[in-house]
Amino acid sequence: MQQLDSLVHRDPFDLLRRFIPTPLRAVYRIGSHRVMVQTNDFTLLPALPLEANPNIPAEQTLEWKLIRDMDSSGDLESPTLMTSAAVTVVVMGTGCLLGLDHERRELLGFIGRSIDARTHQEFIVPFLCRMTSEALFAGEVAGPNGQNQESAND
Amino acid sequence: MTLTFNRQTLPFRTDFLIAGTQCLLATNSHEILQAAAHWRSPANHAAVSSFEMEVIVDPDMDGNSEQPAHFRGNRHLVFGILPPRSFVAYDLLRRRVHAVLSPAAASDRSFWNKLLLPITIGVLGTTIGVVPLHCACLHRHGNGVLVAGVSGAGKSTLATALAHRGFAFISDDWAYVSKTNSGLLAHGLSFPIKLLPDAERFFPELRALTPKSTLNGEVAYELDPTQSSAFDLKMSTHPRNIFFLERVSAGGCRMIPCRAEFVRDFFEQNAERLPDELPEAKALRSNVIQLLSACRSWILRTSENPQRTAAALDAFLLEVNRATA
Numbered sequence: 316m317q318q319l320d321s322l323v324h325r326d327p328f329d330l331l332r333r334f335i336p337t338p339l340r341a342v343y344r345i346g347s348h349r350v351m352v353q354t355n356d357f358t359l360l361p362a363l364p365l366e367a368n369p370n371i372p373a374e375q376t377l378e379w380k381l382i383r384d385m386d387s388s389g390d391l392e393s394p395t396l397m398t399s400a401a402v403t404v405v406v407m408g409t410g411c412l413l414g415l416d417h418e419r420r421e422l423l424g425f426i427g428r429s430i431d432a433r434t435h436q437e438f439i440v441p442f443l444c445r446m447t448s449e450a451l452f453a454g455e456v457a458g459p460n461g462q463n464q465e466s467a468n469d
Numbered sequence: 470m471t472l473t474f475n476r477q478t479l480p481f482r483t484d485f486l487i488a489g490t491q492c493l494l495a496t497n498s499h500e501i502l503q504a505a506a507h508w509r510s511p512a513n514h515a516a517v518s519s520f521e522m523e524v525i526v527d528p529d530m531d532g533n534s535e536q537p538a539h540f541r542g543n544r545h546l547v548f549g550i551l552p553p554r555s556f557v558a559y560d561l562l563r564r565r566v567h568a569v570l571s572p573a574a575a576s577d578r579s580f581w582n583k584l585l586l587p588i589t590i591g592v593l594g595t596t597i598g599v600v601p602l603h604c605a606c607l608h609r610h611g612n613g614v615l616v617a618g619v620s621g622a623g624k625s626t627l628a629t630a631l632a633h634r635g636f637a638f639i640s641d642d643w644a645y646v647s648k649t650n651s652g653l654l655a656h657g658l659s660f661p662i663k664l665l666p667d668a669e670r671f672f673p674e675l676r677a678l679t680p681k682s683t684l685n686g687e688v689a690y691e692l693d694p695t696q697s698s699a700f701d702l703k704m705s706t707h708p709r710n711i712f713f714l715e716r717v718s719a720g721g722c723r724m725i726p727c728r729a730e731f732v733r734d735f736f737e738q739n740a741e742r743l744p745d746e747l748p749e750a751k752a753l754r755s756n757v758i759q760l761l762s763a764c765r766s767w768i769l770r771t772s773e774n775p776q777r778t779a780a781a782l783d784a785f786l787l788e789v790n791r792a793t794a
Contacts, residue, residue, distance in 0.1 A: 326742070328739075328740070328741055328742050329741075329742050330540070330741060331540055331541055331542030331543075331547060331741075332541055332542070332543075333542045333543055333544070333742065333744055334742060334744075380543060380544075382543065384541065387539070387541075389536075389539070393470070394470070395470050395472065395556060395569060396470065396471040396472065397472050397474065397556065397558055397567050397569055398471060398472070398473050398474065399473075399474040399475070399523070399565070399567055400475075401560065401563060401565070402546070402558065402560050402565075402567070404546075404548060404556075404558040404567065406548065406550065406556045408536070408550070409536070409539045409550060412541055412548040414543070414546040414548060414558065416545075416546065416560075421544065423543040423544060423546055424543075425541045425543070425548070
Protein backbone atom coordinates (compact mmCIF):
# COMPACT_ATOMS: atom_id res chain seq x y z
CA MET A 316 0.00 0.00 0.00
CA GLN A 317 1.31 3.41 -0.96
CA GLN A 318 0.44 5.07 2.33
CA LEU A 319 2.11 2.39 4.42
CA ASP A 320 5.27 2.45 2.31
CA SER A 321 5.55 6.19 2.69
CA LEU A 322 5.70 5.86 6.47
CA VAL A 323 8.65 3.46 6.40
CA HIS A 324 12.04 5.10 6.02
CA ARG A 325 15.31 3.35 6.71
CA ASP A 326 18.45 5.15 5.59
CA PRO A 327 21.53 4.96 7.82
CA PHE A 328 22.97 8.06 6.15
CA ASP A 329 19.86 10.12 6.77
CA LEU A 330 20.15 10.53 10.52
CA LEU A 331 18.01 13.67 10.50
CA ARG A 332 15.19 12.02 8.47
CA ARG A 333 15.54 14.71 5.80
CA PHE A 334 14.77 12.40 2.93
CA ILE A 335 11.53 10.79 4.05
CA PRO A 336 9.47 10.80 0.85
CA THR A 337 6.29 12.90 0.90
CA PRO A 338 4.26 11.56 -2.03
CA LEU A 339 0.85 12.76 -0.84
CA ARG A 340 0.04 16.25 -2.05
CA ALA A 341 -2.89 18.61 -1.93
CA VAL A 342 -3.45 22.29 -2.66
CA TYR A 343 -5.61 24.51 -0.50
CA ARG A 344 -7.03 27.95 -1.12
CA ILE A 345 -7.16 30.21 1.89
CA GLY A 346 -8.66 33.55 0.94
CA SER A 347 -6.52 34.93 -1.85
CA HIS A 348 -3.60 32.71 -0.97
CA ARG A 349 -2.59 29.17 -1.82
CA VAL A 350 -1.08 26.60 0.51
CA MET A 351 0.56 23.56 -1.09
CA VAL A 352 0.81 20.65 1.33
CA GLN A 353 2.96 17.57 0.94
CA THR A 354 3.14 14.74 3.42
CA ASN A 355 3.83 11.04 3.89
CA ASP A 356 0.60 10.42 5.83
CA PHE A 357 -2.85 11.35 4.58
CA THR A 358 -4.09 11.89 8.16
CA LEU A 359 -1.79 14.91 8.27
CA LEU A 360 -3.52 16.58 5.33
CA PRO A 361 -5.39 19.51 6.90
CA ALA A 362 -9.17 19.71 6.91
CA LEU A 363 -9.14 23.04 5.09
CA PRO A 364 -10.93 24.14 1.88
CA LEU A 365 -9.22 22.60 -1.15
CA GLU A 366 -8.13 24.74 -4.07
CA ALA A 367 -11.13 24.59 -6.38
CA ASN A 368 -9.56 26.25 -9.40
CA PRO A 369 -5.76 26.15 -9.68
CA ASN A 370 -5.95 28.46 -12.68
CA ILE A 371 -6.94 31.40 -10.52
CA PRO A 372 -3.71 33.14 -9.56
CA ALA A 373 -2.89 33.40 -5.87
CA GLU A 374 -1.46 36.48 -4.23
CA GLN A 375 1.03 34.38 -2.35
CA THR A 376 1.83 30.70 -2.13
CA LEU A 377 3.17 28.93 0.90
CA GLU A 378 4.33 25.33 1.17
CA TRP A 379 3.78 23.02 4.10
CA LYS A 380 5.86 19.85 4.27
CA LEU A 381 4.51 17.68 7.07
CA ILE A 382 6.26 14.46 7.95
CA ARG A 383 4.79 11.71 10.07
CA ASP A 384 7.82 10.68 12.11
CA MET A 385 7.30 7.04 12.98
CA ASP A 386 10.56 6.96 14.96
CA SER A 387 9.38 9.62 17.38
CA SER A 388 7.08 8.46 20.14
CA GLY A 389 6.98 11.62 22.28
CA ASP A 390 3.77 13.31 23.34
CA LEU A 391 2.92 16.95 22.77
CA GLU A 392 4.30 19.39 25.29
CA SER A 393 3.43 23.05 25.73
CA PRO A 394 4.86 24.97 22.78
CA THR A 395 8.05 26.99 22.88
CA LEU A 396 8.30 29.50 20.00
CA MET A 397 11.68 30.74 18.86
CA THR A 398 11.28 33.67 16.51
CA SER A 399 13.79 35.65 14.51
CA ALA A 400 13.51 37.82 11.43
CA ALA A 401 13.85 34.92 9.00
CA VAL A 402 12.66 31.83 10.82
CA THR A 403 10.13 30.79 13.46
CA VAL A 404 10.64 27.44 15.15
CA VAL A 405 8.08 25.78 17.41
CA VAL A 406 9.10 22.95 19.69
CA MET A 407 6.36 20.89 21.35
CA GLY A 408 8.64 18.16 22.60
CA THR A 409 9.68 15.32 20.31
CA GLY A 410 6.03 14.87 19.29
CA CYS A 411 5.98 18.00 17.14
CA LEU A 412 8.73 20.15 15.67
CA LEU A 413 7.83 22.95 13.27
CA GLY A 414 9.96 25.44 11.38
CA LEU A 415 8.72 28.29 9.23
CA ASP A 416 11.06 30.11 6.87
CA HIS A 417 9.37 33.47 6.32
CA GLU A 418 11.43 34.43 3.27
CA ARG A 419 11.22 31.10 1.48
CA ARG A 420 7.58 30.61 2.53
CA GLU A 421 8.18 27.06 3.65
CA LEU A 422 6.71 25.48 6.75
CA LEU A 423 8.45 22.22 7.60
CA GLY A 424 7.24 19.92 10.34
CA PHE A 425 7.73 16.56 12.02
CA ILE A 426 4.71 15.03 13.74
CA GLY A 427 5.39 12.04 15.99
CA ARG A 428 3.55 8.75 15.73
CA SER A 429 1.67 9.27 18.99
CA ILE A 430 -0.10 12.37 17.69
CA ASP A 431 -3.45 11.10 16.44
CA ALA A 432 -5.39 12.60 13.55
CA ARG A 433 -7.84 14.40 15.80
CA THR A 434 -5.11 16.07 17.85
CA HIS A 435 -3.39 17.02 14.62
CA GLN A 436 -6.53 18.59 13.13
CA GLU A 437 -7.72 20.29 16.29
CA PHE A 438 -4.45 21.48 17.73
CA ILE A 439 -1.56 21.40 15.27
CA VAL A 440 -3.38 22.52 12.11
CA PRO A 441 -4.68 25.70 13.80
CA PHE A 442 -1.13 26.29 14.95
CA LEU A 443 0.13 25.90 11.38
CA CYS A 444 -2.57 28.29 10.19
CA ARG A 445 -1.58 30.84 12.78
CA MET A 446 2.09 30.60 11.83
CA THR A 447 1.14 30.93 8.18
CA SER A 448 -1.07 33.85 9.01
CA GLU A 449 1.65 35.65 10.89
CA ALA A 450 4.15 35.00 8.12
CA LEU A 451 2.04 35.98 5.16
CA PHE A 452 -1.44 37.10 5.67
CA ALA A 453 -1.41 39.23 8.83
CA GLY A 454 -4.46 37.59 10.32
CA GLU A 455 -6.41 36.91 7.11
CA VAL A 456 -6.14 33.12 7.24
CA ALA A 457 -9.21 31.20 8.17
CA GLY A 458 -8.88 27.98 10.13
CA PRO A 459 -10.45 24.58 9.56
CA ASN A 460 -13.97 25.82 10.28
CA GLY A 461 -13.72 28.90 8.17
CA GLN A 462 -13.10 31.10 11.20
CA ASN A 463 -9.98 32.76 12.44
CA GLN A 464 -8.28 30.25 14.66
CA GLU A 465 -6.51 30.73 17.92
CA SER A 466 -3.99 28.27 19.16
CA ALA A 467 -5.53 25.57 21.31
CA ASN A 468 -3.01 26.33 24.00
CA ASP A 469 -4.11 29.93 24.39
CA MET B 470 6.14 30.69 25.59
CA THR B 471 7.59 32.91 22.86
CA LEU B 472 11.25 33.84 22.74
CA THR B 473 12.35 36.51 20.28
CA PHE B 474 15.91 36.72 19.01
CA ASN B 475 16.98 40.30 18.37
CA ARG B 476 19.43 42.91 19.58
CA GLN B 477 17.24 43.84 22.53
CA THR B 478 16.93 40.31 23.86
CA LEU B 479 20.60 39.45 23.19
CA PRO B 480 22.68 42.28 24.68
CA PHE B 481 26.02 40.46 25.04
CA ARG B 482 28.22 39.80 22.02
CA THR B 483 31.54 38.16 21.37
CA ASP B 484 33.24 36.01 18.77
CA PHE B 485 35.58 33.04 18.87
CA LEU B 486 37.21 30.45 16.65
CA ILE B 487 36.18 26.83 16.62
CA ALA B 488 37.37 24.20 14.13
CA GLY B 489 38.88 26.98 12.04
CA THR B 490 35.62 28.88 11.70
CA GLN B 491 34.49 32.05 13.44
CA CYS B 492 31.41 32.00 15.67
CA LEU B 493 29.67 35.35 16.14
CA LEU B 494 27.87 34.83 19.42
CA ALA B 495 25.04 36.90 20.89
CA THR B 496 23.43 35.98 24.19
CA ASN B 497 21.58 37.27 27.23
CA SER B 498 23.74 35.21 29.60
CA HIS B 499 26.98 36.05 31.36
CA GLU B 500 27.54 32.34 31.90
CA ILE B 501 27.45 31.64 28.17
CA LEU B 502 29.75 34.57 27.54
CA GLN B 503 32.22 33.14 30.04
CA ALA B 504 31.93 29.63 28.61
CA ALA B 505 32.71 31.02 25.15
CA ALA B 506 35.93 32.53 26.48
CA HIS B 507 37.34 28.98 26.51
CA TRP B 508 37.45 29.18 22.71
CA ARG B 509 38.91 32.66 22.31
CA SER B 510 41.82 32.58 19.88
CA PRO B 511 44.56 34.98 18.86
CA ALA B 512 43.19 37.87 16.82
CA ASN B 513 45.48 37.10 13.89
CA HIS B 514 44.14 33.56 13.49
CA ALA B 515 42.39 33.40 10.12
CA ALA B 516 38.96 31.77 9.93
CA VAL B 517 37.78 30.02 6.78
CA SER B 518 34.22 31.24 7.35
CA SER B 519 31.81 32.36 10.03
CA PHE B 520 28.41 31.62 11.47
CA GLU B 521 26.03 33.41 13.82
CA MET B 522 24.90 31.83 17.07
CA GLU B 523 22.19 33.41 19.21
CA VAL B 524 21.58 31.88 22.62
CA ILE B 525 18.82 32.80 25.05
CA VAL B 526 18.96 31.38 28.54
CA ASP B 527 15.39 31.21 29.79
CA PRO B 528 14.99 31.05 33.56
CA ASP B 529 11.54 29.49 33.11
CA MET B 530 12.89 26.41 31.34
CA ASP B 531 12.80 23.39 33.60
CA GLY B 532 16.19 21.68 33.36
CA ASN B 533 15.07 18.61 35.27
CA SER B 534 13.48 16.95 32.25
CA GLU B 535 15.15 13.67 31.34
CA GLN B 536 14.28 14.05 27.67
CA PRO B 537 16.83 12.28 25.45
CA ALA B 538 18.61 14.08 22.62
CA HIS B 539 16.45 14.29 19.50
CA PHE B 540 17.41 15.79 16.13
CA ARG B 541 15.44 16.16 12.92
CA GLY B 542 16.11 18.08 9.73
CA ASN B 543 14.23 19.10 6.65
CA ARG B 544 15.76 20.93 3.73
CA HIS B 545 17.91 23.70 5.25
CA LEU B 546 16.41 23.64 8.74
CA VAL B 547 17.55 21.34 11.56
CA PHE B 548 15.81 21.12 14.93
CA GLY B 549 17.34 19.69 18.08
CA ILE B 550 16.34 18.93 21.63
CA LEU B 551 19.22 18.37 24.03
CA PRO B 552 19.21 17.42 27.67
CA PRO B 553 18.92 19.15 30.09
CA ARG B 554 15.92 20.69 28.29
CA SER B 555 17.41 22.89 25.63
CA PHE B 556 16.24 23.61 22.11
CA VAL B 557 18.39 24.48 19.15
CA ALA B 558 17.49 25.37 15.57
CA TYR B 559 19.96 25.51 12.69
CA ASP B 560 19.41 27.49 9.52
CA LEU B 561 21.98 26.02 7.14
CA LEU B 562 21.29 28.45 4.31
CA ARG B 563 21.86 31.54 6.42
CA ARG B 564 24.47 29.90 8.70
CA ARG B 565 22.56 30.88 11.82
CA VAL B 566 21.92 29.01 15.04
CA HIS B 567 19.22 29.86 17.58
CA ALA B 568 19.21 28.14 20.94
CA VAL B 569 17.13 28.32 24.09
CA LEU B 570 18.88 26.85 27.09
CA SER B 571 17.64 26.00 30.53
CA PRO B 572 19.65 27.57 33.36
CA ALA B 573 20.93 24.06 34.16
CA ALA B 574 22.40 23.73 30.66
CA ALA B 575 23.81 27.26 30.69
CA SER B 576 25.66 26.69 33.95
CA ASP B 577 27.20 23.43 32.74
CA ARG B 578 30.44 24.20 30.87
CA SER B 579 30.65 20.64 29.56
CA PHE B 580 27.21 21.07 27.94
CA TRP B 581 28.52 24.06 26.02
CA ASN B 582 32.02 22.81 25.22
CA LYS B 583 31.45 19.08 24.74
CA LEU B 584 27.90 18.90 23.48
CA LEU B 585 26.33 22.00 21.97
CA LEU B 586 29.37 23.45 20.17
CA PRO B 587 30.67 20.15 18.71
CA ILE B 588 27.15 19.22 17.57
CA THR B 589 26.76 22.69 16.06
CA ILE B 590 29.95 22.29 14.03
CA GLY B 591 28.82 18.82 12.97
CA VAL B 592 25.38 20.05 11.85
CA LEU B 593 26.54 23.23 10.10
CA GLY B 594 29.52 21.34 8.72
CA THR B 595 30.15 21.93 5.07
CA THR B 596 27.94 25.05 5.03
CA ILE B 597 30.66 26.78 7.08
CA GLY B 598 33.55 25.26 5.18
CA VAL B 599 34.22 22.42 7.61
CA VAL B 600 33.75 18.84 6.44
CA PRO B 601 32.95 16.42 9.27
CA LEU B 602 34.59 13.04 8.66
CA HIS B 603 33.98 9.98 10.80
CA CYS B 604 37.65 9.44 11.67
CA ALA B 605 40.02 9.39 14.58
CA CYS B 606 42.71 12.01 14.13
CA LEU B 607 46.24 11.99 15.53
CA HIS B 608 49.61 13.55 14.82
CA ARG B 609 53.01 11.85 14.60
CA HIS B 610 56.40 12.89 13.21
CA GLY B 611 54.98 16.21 12.00
CA ASN B 612 52.14 14.64 10.02
CA GLY B 613 48.44 14.18 10.59
CA VAL B 614 47.10 10.62 10.72
CA LEU B 615 43.44 9.84 10.09
CA VAL B 616 42.02 6.48 11.15
CA ALA B 617 38.77 5.78 9.34
CA GLY B 618 36.51 2.78 9.52
CA VAL B 619 32.93 1.74 9.90
CA SER B 620 31.23 2.11 13.29
CA GLY B 621 32.50 -0.59 15.64
CA ALA B 622 35.78 -1.12 13.78
CA GLY B 623 37.75 0.04 16.82
CA LYS B 624 38.80 3.58 15.90
CA SER B 625 38.52 4.89 19.45
CA THR B 626 40.42 2.01 21.08
CA LEU B 627 43.17 2.24 18.44
CA ALA B 628 43.34 6.04 18.83
CA THR B 629 43.68 5.62 22.60
CA ALA B 630 46.44 3.03 22.14
CA LEU B 631 48.22 5.31 19.67
CA ALA B 632 47.97 8.22 22.13
CA HIS B 633 49.53 5.99 24.79
CA ARG B 634 52.44 5.39 22.37
CA GLY B 635 53.11 9.11 22.08
CA PHE B 636 50.94 10.15 19.14
CA ALA B 637 49.47 13.60 19.75
CA PHE B 638 45.72 13.16 20.17
CA ILE B 639 43.21 15.31 18.27
CA SER B 640 40.01 13.26 18.09
CA ASP B 641 38.83 9.67 18.49
CA ASP B 642 35.62 9.89 16.50
CA TRP B 643 35.12 12.93 14.28
CA ALA B 644 37.65 15.07 12.44
CA TYR B 645 36.52 18.43 11.01
CA VAL B 646 38.49 19.12 7.86
CA SER B 647 38.76 22.53 6.21
CA LYS B 648 40.71 23.98 3.30
CA THR B 649 43.28 26.57 4.25
CA ASN B 650 46.05 28.41 2.43
CA SER B 651 48.48 25.83 3.78
CA GLY B 652 46.42 22.84 2.64
CA LEU B 653 43.85 20.71 4.41
CA LEU B 654 43.59 21.12 8.16
CA ALA B 655 41.86 18.56 10.39
CA HIS B 656 40.45 19.83 13.68
CA GLY B 657 39.24 18.00 16.74
CA LEU B 658 36.76 19.13 19.35
CA SER B 659 36.94 18.14 22.96
CA PHE B 660 34.46 15.32 23.01
CA PRO B 661 35.31 12.72 25.66
CA ILE B 662 36.71 9.51 24.15
CA LYS B 663 33.96 6.92 24.09
CA LEU B 664 35.17 3.38 24.72
CA LEU B 665 32.81 0.41 24.80
CA PRO B 666 32.77 -1.63 28.03
CA ASP B 667 34.96 -4.42 26.58
CA ALA B 668 37.79 -1.87 26.13
CA GLU B 669 38.66 -2.37 29.80
CA ARG B 670 40.46 -5.56 28.69
CA PHE B 671 43.01 -3.34 26.95
CA PHE B 672 42.93 -0.30 29.21
CA PRO B 673 42.66 -1.47 32.84
CA GLU B 674 42.56 2.13 34.04
CA LEU B 675 38.98 2.27 32.74
CA ARG B 676 37.90 0.09 35.67
CA ALA B 677 38.11 3.18 37.85
CA LEU B 678 35.31 4.74 35.73
CA THR B 679 31.64 3.85 35.39
CA PRO B 680 30.18 3.32 31.91
CA LYS B 681 27.45 5.83 31.05
CA SER B 682 24.61 5.99 28.57
CA THR B 683 25.86 8.27 25.79
CA LEU B 684 23.97 10.63 23.51
CA ASN B 685 23.39 7.95 20.88
CA GLY B 686 22.10 5.46 23.44
CA GLU B 687 25.25 3.34 23.67
CA VAL B 688 26.65 2.45 27.06
CA ALA B 689 30.33 3.41 27.08
CA TYR B 690 33.18 4.64 29.18
CA GLU B 691 33.79 8.34 28.68
CA LEU B 692 37.47 9.08 29.03
CA ASP B 693 38.37 12.75 29.28
CA PRO B 694 41.77 13.15 27.61
CA THR B 695 42.23 16.55 29.25
CA GLN B 696 42.26 14.83 32.64
CA SER B 697 44.95 12.28 31.77
CA SER B 698 48.69 12.81 31.57
CA ALA B 699 48.84 9.96 29.04
CA PHE B 700 47.48 12.25 26.32
CA ASP B 701 49.44 14.89 24.43
CA LEU B 702 46.56 17.00 23.13
CA LYS B 703 46.62 18.97 19.91
CA MET B 704 43.85 21.04 18.30
CA SER B 705 44.57 20.45 14.62
CA THR B 706 46.93 18.87 12.10
CA HIS B 707 47.56 18.64 8.38
CA PRO B 708 46.38 15.16 7.36
CA ARG B 709 49.01 13.28 5.36
CA ASN B 710 48.32 9.61 6.11
CA ILE B 711 45.00 7.76 6.18
CA PHE B 712 44.37 4.27 7.52
CA PHE B 713 41.13 2.41 6.94
CA LEU B 714 40.75 0.09 9.89
CA GLU B 715 39.34 -3.39 9.30
CA ARG B 716 39.05 -6.02 12.00
CA VAL B 717 39.71 -9.60 10.89
CA SER B 718 39.83 -12.82 12.90
CA ALA B 719 43.37 -13.93 11.98
CA GLY B 720 46.47 -12.95 10.04
CA GLY B 721 48.14 -10.37 12.28
CA CYS B 722 48.43 -6.75 11.18
CA ARG B 723 48.89 -5.74 7.55
CA MET B 724 48.95 -2.41 5.71
CA ILE B 725 47.58 -2.65 2.18
CA PRO B 726 48.03 0.43 -0.03
CA CYS B 727 44.80 2.01 -1.31
CA ARG B 728 44.10 3.86 -4.50
CA ALA B 729 42.75 7.41 -4.48
CA GLU B 730 39.41 6.12 -5.79
CA PHE B 731 39.02 3.92 -2.71
CA VAL B 732 39.59 6.91 -0.40
CA ARG B 733 37.18 9.07 -2.33
CA ASP B 734 34.48 6.42 -2.50
CA PHE B 735 34.79 5.55 1.18
CA PHE B 736 34.31 9.13 2.38
CA GLU B 737 31.62 9.97 -0.16
CA GLN B 738 29.64 6.84 0.61
CA ASN B 739 29.91 7.21 4.38
CA ALA B 740 28.99 10.90 4.45
CA GLU B 741 25.65 12.22 5.60
CA ARG B 742 23.30 12.91 2.72
CA LEU B 743 22.86 16.62 2.10
CA PRO B 744 19.69 18.23 0.73
CA ASP B 745 19.47 19.82 -2.71
CA GLU B 746 19.09 23.21 -1.04
CA LEU B 747 22.82 23.11 -0.19
CA PRO B 748 24.63 22.69 -3.53
CA GLU B 749 27.69 24.68 -2.42
CA ALA B 750 28.09 22.52 0.65
CA LYS B 751 27.94 19.38 -1.48
CA ALA B 752 30.55 20.77 -3.86
CA LEU B 753 32.87 21.82 -1.03
CA ARG B 754 32.68 18.38 0.56
CA SER B 755 33.48 16.67 -2.72
CA ASN B 756 36.42 19.02 -3.21
CA VAL B 757 37.83 18.32 0.26
CA ILE B 758 37.40 14.58 -0.22
CA GLN B 759 39.13 14.83 -3.58
CA LEU B 760 42.07 16.59 -1.92
CA LEU B 761 42.12 14.00 0.86
CA SER B 762 42.32 11.23 -1.67
CA ALA B 763 45.80 12.48 -2.56
CA CYS B 764 47.05 11.52 0.94
CA ARG B 765 49.06 8.35 1.46
CA SER B 766 46.50 5.74 2.44
CA TRP B 767 46.32 2.11 3.44
CA ILE B 768 43.81 -0.45 4.59
CA LEU B 769 44.91 -1.47 8.06
CA ARG B 770 43.72 -5.05 8.38
CA THR B 771 44.31 -6.40 11.85
CA SER B 772 43.48 -9.30 14.10
CA GLU B 773 45.72 -7.94 16.88
CA ASN B 774 44.75 -6.12 20.03
CA PRO B 775 44.81 -2.29 19.98
CA GLN B 776 48.26 -2.02 21.56
CA ARG B 777 49.90 -4.38 19.05
CA THR B 778 48.07 -2.75 16.19
CA ALA B 779 49.25 0.66 17.41
CA ALA B 780 52.83 -0.60 17.66
CA ALA B 781 52.68 -1.99 14.12
CA LEU B 782 51.21 1.24 12.76
CA ASP B 783 53.80 3.34 14.58
CA ALA B 784 56.69 1.25 13.18
CA PHE B 785 55.13 1.33 9.73
CA LEU B 786 54.80 5.13 9.74
CA LEU B 787 58.41 5.46 10.83
CA GLU B 788 59.47 3.37 7.81
CA VAL B 789 57.25 5.41 5.50
CA ASN B 790 58.73 8.65 6.79
CA ARG B 791 62.28 7.33 6.36
CA ALA B 792 61.52 6.19 2.84
CA THR B 793 60.03 9.55 1.86
CA ALA B 794 62.51 11.77 3.74
